[in-house]
Amino acid sequence: MQLIRMFSVLFLAIGGLACGQPHVHYEHKVVLRDSVNKIAPGPSDPQIQFAPLPSAVHSVAVDPTLGYFVGNLGGGVYWVTDGSYSNMFMVSTHGVIVVDAPPTIGHKMLYAIGNTTRLPVTHLVYSHLHADHIGAASLFNASHPIIIAHAETHDRLAMLSPLDPLRPLPNVTFQNNYTVSVGNQTLELSYHGPNHTPGNLFMYASAQRVAVLVDVVFPGWAPFTELGVADFVPSLIAAHDVLLTFDFDVLVAGHVGQLGTKHDVLQQRKYLEDLRDSCAVAIKGIMMDEIEPTVAANPGNAWATAKPVFRVASQICADNTTSRWLGVLGAVDVFAFENAYRMVNALLIEYNVPGPFSVV
Structure with missing residues (x-):
C-alpha cells in the first residue's frame, strides 16, 4: 500500500x-x-x-542515378519521393504550388519540378514546422514564393527563425481554413487541432481527389518511433476519422515510398x-x-x-x-x-x- x-x-x-x-x-x-x-x-x-x-510494403522503384521518383497523379498534380520522404507539387497555368520541402530530397525537388514545367514556384505550403519536412524551403527563395502555413507553425518558427534561415517564415497564415488558388489549380487547407504537432494541416485537391496529411498515416508501415513523435495521441487517432471525411483516392503522407488509400487509414487506426x-x-x-x-x-x-x-x-x-x-x-x-x-x-x-x- x-x-x-x-x-x-x-x-x-x-x-x-x-x-x-x-x-x-x-x-x-x-x-x-x-x-x-x-x-x-x-x-x-x-x-x-x-x-x-x-506485402503491404510496395515502395516505388527509385532510380539510383536520380535519387528520386516523380509520380503523375493526374490533373497537374505530382508527388515526389526518395523512398523515405515524400511531398507534392501542383502545376497550374500561372505557377507551381509546392507542399513541403524535405531536405533529404533537397535539390532533387528542383530537378523534379524543372523537368515537369518551366513555370516558377509561386506558392509554398508548410504542412507543419518540423525541419525534416520543410528544412529545404530556402531552396525556393529565388522565385520568392508566397509561403503559407497555420498560425501556430508561424509562431513556433518565429522563435527559431534567427537561428534557422533554411525555414523562411510564412508570410500568409490562417487559423481554420484557407484556399490556395493559382491559375486553374486549387488546394484546400484546413486545421483540426494538434495531432502529430500543433499546426499540422489537412490538405485536399478536390478536383484530383488527392489528400495530403503528413506524419500521421504511414501507408503500409507501422508508425515511426514514438507514434511518429506524436504531440497529442488522442487527437492523432482522431485525425484518422477527420481524414476519412475527405473524398480522396490517393493520400500523400510525407513518408515512405508509396502512396496511401482509405484502406491504409483504416488499417493504421485499427493498429x-x-x-x-x-x-x-x-x-x-x-x-x-x-x-x-x-x-x-x-x-x-x-x-x-x-x-x-x-x-x-x-x-x-x-x-x-x-x-x-x-x-x-x-x-x-x-x-x-x-x-x-x-x-x-x-x-x-x-x-x-x-x-x-x-x-x-
Missing part, C-alpha cells in the same frame, strides 16, 4: 494534464506474457535482423486502437514484484520508482501488439517498444488510465 501511495503522489506531481478528464475503460484480451515475441527495449545490436517486410487497448491492459496488470527490485535498490529516488512502471508496461504492450501485427504492417517490430512507450505515457497523462498511479 505504501508503494502504491508513492506512485500516486508521483503521478499527481508529474501528470497534472490528466486532472479532470473522464476515466477511459478499455476491454482487451488477457495478456499472455510467455507466448509472444519479445522486442528489445534498449539500444539494438547493429547486426540485428528485423522481420521481413510484408493504434489495438496498441492503446493493449497498453491499457498492461498498465493495469503490472505486478509489484516486477518493479520492487528497482524501488528497493533506489530508496528515495522518485524517478527510479517510476521508470520500471513505464518500462514493464511498454514491454508487455510491445510484445503483445507486435505478435498480432507482424506480417500485416511493415517494420512493426522496429519501433515496437518506442511506440508502446509513447502510448503508455498518453494513457497515463492524456487519457487518464492511471494503473498503479490511481488516486488513494
Whole structure:
C-alpha cells in the first residue's frame, strides 16, 4: 500500500494534464506474457535482423542515378519521393504550388519540378514546422514564393527563425481554413487541432481527389518511433476519422515510398486502437514484484520508482501488439517498444488510465 501511495503522489506531481478528464475503460484480451515475441527495449545490436517486410510494403522503384521518383497523379498534380520522404507539387497555368520541402530530397525537388514545367514556384505550403519536412524551403527563395502555413507553425518558427534561415517564415497564415488558388489549380487547407504537432494541416485537391496529411498515416508501415513523435495521441487517432471525411483516392503522407488509400487509414487506426487497448491492459496488470527490485535498490529516488512502471508496461504492450501485427504492417517490430512507450505515457497523462498511479 505504501508503494502504491508513492506512485500516486508521483503521478499527481508529474501528470497534472490528466486532472479532470473522464476515466477511459478499455476491454482487451488477457495478456499472455510467455507466448509472444519479445522486442528489445534498449539500444539494438547493429547486426540485428528485423522481420521481413510484408506485402503491404510496395515502395516505388527509385532510380539510383536520380535519387528520386516523380509520380503523375493526374490533373497537374505530382508527388515526389526518395523512398523515405515524400511531398507534392501542383502545376497550374500561372505557377507551381509546392507542399513541403524535405531536405533529404533537397535539390532533387528542383530537378523534379524543372523537368515537369518551366513555370516558377509561386506558392509554398508548410504542412507543419518540423525541419525534416520543410528544412529545404530556402531552396525556393529565388522565385520568392508566397509561403503559407497555420498560425501556430508561424509562431513556433518565429522563435527559431534567427537561428534557422533554411525555414523562411510564412508570410500568409490562417487559423481554420484557407484556399490556395493559382491559375486553374486549387488546394484546400484546413486545421483540426494538434495531432502529430500543433499546426499540422489537412490538405485536399478536390478536383484530383488527392489528400495530403503528413506524419500521421504511414501507408503500409507501422508508425515511426514514438507514434511518429506524436504531440497529442488522442487527437492523432482522431485525425484518422477527420481524414476519412475527405473524398480522396490517393493520400500523400510525407513518408515512405508509396502512396496511401482509405484502406491504409483504416488499417493504421485499427493498429493504434489495438496498441492503446493493449497498453491499457498492461498498465493495469503490472505486478509489484516486477518493479520492487528497482524501488528497493533506489530508496528515495522518485524517478527510479517510476521508470520500471513505464518500462514493464511498454514491454508487455510491445510484445503483445507486435505478435498480432507482424506480417500485416511493415517494420512493426522496429519501433515496437518506442511506440508502446509513447502510448503508455498518453494513457497515463492524456487519457487518464492511471494503473498503479490511481488516486488513494
